[in-house]
Amino acid sequence: MASSVAEICPTGLCESSDLILSFVNTRNADTGQPGPSGNRAGLAEWLARAGRTERDLVVTNADTVAADELRSTFVTIFRAHAGCADSDTSVSEAEAYLHRIAERYPLIAKISTDGCTLVPAQTGVPGAFGSLLAAAADLAARGGWSRLKVCKHPTCHTGFFDKTRNSSGLYCSTACGSQMSMRAYRSRLKNG
Numbered sequence: 001m002a003s004s005v006a007e008i009c010p011t012g013l014c015e016s017s018d019l020i021l022s023f024v025n026t027r028n029a030d031t032g033q034p035g036p037s038g039n040r041a042g043l044a045e046w047l048a049r050a051g052r053t054e055r056d057l058v059v060t061n062a063d064t065v066a067a068d069e070l071r072s073t074f075v076t077i078f079r080a081h082a083g084c085a086d087s088d089t090s091v092s093e094a095e096a097y098l099h100r101i102a103e104r105y106p107l108i109a110k111i112s113t114d115g116c117t118l119v120p121a122q123t124g125v126p127g128a129f130g131s132l133l134a135a136a137a138d139l140a141a142r143g144g145w146s147r148l149k150v151c152k153h154p155t156c157h158t159g160f161f162d163k164t165r166n167s168s169g170l171y172c173s174t175a176c177g178s179q180m181s182m183r184a185y186r187s188r189l190k191n192g
């Protein structure tokens with residue numbers, strides 16, 4: 001299904017893509033490396049942003065491990081969306097992982113006269129991971145899932161929503177894109 005960006009996210013931003021990208025772009029609060037990686041503060045920060053503000057919310061080390069796994073799975077899928085999948089095996093492993101965790105973080109269909117939305121069946125951290133799956137389902141239903149990509153710049157790796165008309169964007173920003181075309185230009189000069 002080819003939907004235009006205006007149809008998917010009229011303002012260029014939507015809650016679902018924002019939720020997933022804020023998760024994929026989580027940084028370890030101590031090292032600045034991508035992902036929470038054993039850092040509960042980084043995950044707690046994202047949970048607050050995801051609206052998980054239950055007072056008794058406890059973030060365990062197991063949660064950060066689960067978050068890292070889920071995050072790297074999304075990264076594999078989004079790299080594939082940008083046309084630079086590591087291998088077919090890693091993509092099918094990522095898909096199999098997402099199928100498995102869909103059972104761990106179930107969703108409920110909330111139906112009203114206006115339509116139907118999927119909401120997590122659980123609260124707390126599992127509920128937050130469930131909300132990522134619900135956001136993926138929402139984007140996929142509106143034709144926006146394949147627009148979630150990871151920047152192709154070799155040292156950037158930032159997740160972004162591709163707003164180009166024909167869904168051909170490869171870089172998170174014009175800065176990353178122009179750096180890469182400058183590199184390609186220099187290497188052409190060197191080799192030419």
Ligand SMILES: [Zn+2]
Nearest residue numbers: 151156172176
């Ligand atoms: Zn970038």
